[in-house]
Amino acid sequence: MIIASHTAHRKRGTSVSSETSTPVEITAKPEPGKILLKAPRRGKPPRHIADMDLAGRKEFLKELGHQPFRASQLSKHYFERLVDDPQEMTDLPASSREQIVADAMPNLLTTVNTLEADGGDTLKMVHRLFDGALVESVIMRYSNRVTMCISSQAGCGMNCPFCATGQAGLTRNLSTAEIVEQVVAGARMVKKMSGLDGAEDGPEETKPLRISNIVFMGMGEALANYKSSLGAVHRLIDPSPEGMGISARNITMSTVGLVPGMYKFTQENIPVTLALSLHAPDDELRDELIPINNRWKVDEALDSAYDYYRKTGRRVSIEYALIRDINDQGWRADLLGKKLAQRGRGWVHVNPIPLNPTPGSKWTASRPGVEQNFVERLRAHGIPTTVRDTRGSDIDGACGQLAAAS
Numbered sequence: 001m002i003i004a005s006h007t008a009h010r011k012r013g014t015s016v017s018s019e020t021s022t023p024v025e026i027t028a029k030p031e032p033g034k035i036l037l038k039a040p041r042r043g044k045p046p047r048h049i050a051d052m053d054l055a056g057r058k059e060f061l062k063e064l065g066h067q068p069f070r071a072s073q074l075s076k077h078y079f080e081r082l083v084d085d086p087q088e089m090t091d092l093p094a095s096s097r098e099q100i101v102a103d104a105m106p107n108l109l110t111t112v113n114t115l116e117a118d119g120g121d122t123l124k125m126v127h128r129l130f131d132g133a134l135v136e137s138v139i140m141r142y143s144n145r146v147t148m149c150i151s152s153q154a155g156c157g158m159n160c161p162f163c164a165t166g167q168a169g170l171t172r173n174l175s176t177a178e179i180v181e182q183v184v185a186g187a188r189m190v191k192k193m194s195g196l197d198g199a200e201d202g203p204e205e206t207k208p209l210r211i212s213n214i215v216f217m218g219m220g221e222a223l224a225n226y227k228s229s230l231g232a233v234h235r236l237i238d239p240s241p242e243g244m245g246i247s248a249r250n251i252t253m254s255t256v257g258l259v260p261g262m263y264k265f266t267q268e269n270i271p272v273t274l275a276l277s278l279h280a281p282d283d284e285l286r287d288e289l290i291p292i293n294n295r296w297k298v299d300e301a302l303d304s305a306y307d308y309y310r311k312t313g314r315r316v317s318i319e320y321a322l323i324r325d326i327n328d329q330g331w332r333a334d335l336l337g338k339k340l341a342q343r344g345r346g347w348v349h350v351n352p353i354p355l356n357p358t359p360g361s362k363w364t365a366s367r368p369g370v371e372q373n374f375v376e377r378l379r380a381h382g383i384p385t386t387v388r389d390t391r392g393s394d395i396d397g398a399c400g401q402l403a404a405a406s
């Protein structure tokens, strides 16, 4: 749920690497309120071992004319060692390793820019895909975890008016491997920063050395790209070396309220956290802020979120961007508190997020006193509430800011 344009903002932060790139596709700015649920059909990226599970990889290798058992070797290199250089795969025959890797692990994304903020603890990576589309992911390093925010689509079709990503329109869906590749690229970056990649000039590092948490809150509506997003979840949680070995409990699937997709995702019965970006408790305002609300209303979205909790036992997160004088009134906090409390206790947690202003936009963050009042009112209804930090706001790496301009 992040991303959006605004090159003016991009002057800030430190660019630690950059490569010139020109996006191939320029997507037309969507008309207000217009939603694109189905992504435009554009060229598909080449297939990659990260698109499939281990059994699928064996079949894939066979189809390519290679030995199926190479799938396990490649998996170990890719998911565990984070290696894609054939020369480092010494267990593959020297004569064919280049070909095997070119066939089964084609290059899917090139990191064209990396910006850092928060003293290097927040990094935004801009990646160019095979067709020139740009996507972004953000790494946030804390003392006890490393969280990565990843994109599921190039752009977004949901057209939320306060969100830079939505204003740039939807270019296309990402493949499973393109989603996973962002995490692998991030994991390599974290490894490099820790000095564990063998580079002599690696800085001393005391922070965690692995990506531990993933949020699908980058560019795009993950449930609108259901199959690829679900595939990516499996690759991320499959034990290493079959997958990345990240705990399902540390993964957050985010949605703006695609109700049928939420029910479907519940049926997958994977213990990930579901985050619903609500941003308004009443249909009148939400119809305007989140155009998909014209199709599935607040109560329907909350019912499906509650159903997710009932079936999986996982507490749901409600994301609420606090926008000055738009959705931050005390009565809206009360209405939200009431709607959540009437469905039960202990099933939900609210994260108010101060809106990250985007240049030229009328939407801006709530005043601090107003934010505090909003939080207190929710708590008075017995709803656990934590204001989320806005890491990376000075590099447009915070929610509503990802627009993939390199």
Ligand code: SF4
Pocket: 001, 002, 003, 156, 157, 158, 159, 160, 163, 164, 165, 166, 167, 218, 219, 220, 221, 256, 400
């Ligand atoms: S807030 Fe999320 S769903 Fe809405 S346009 Fe932005 S990225 Fe898409």
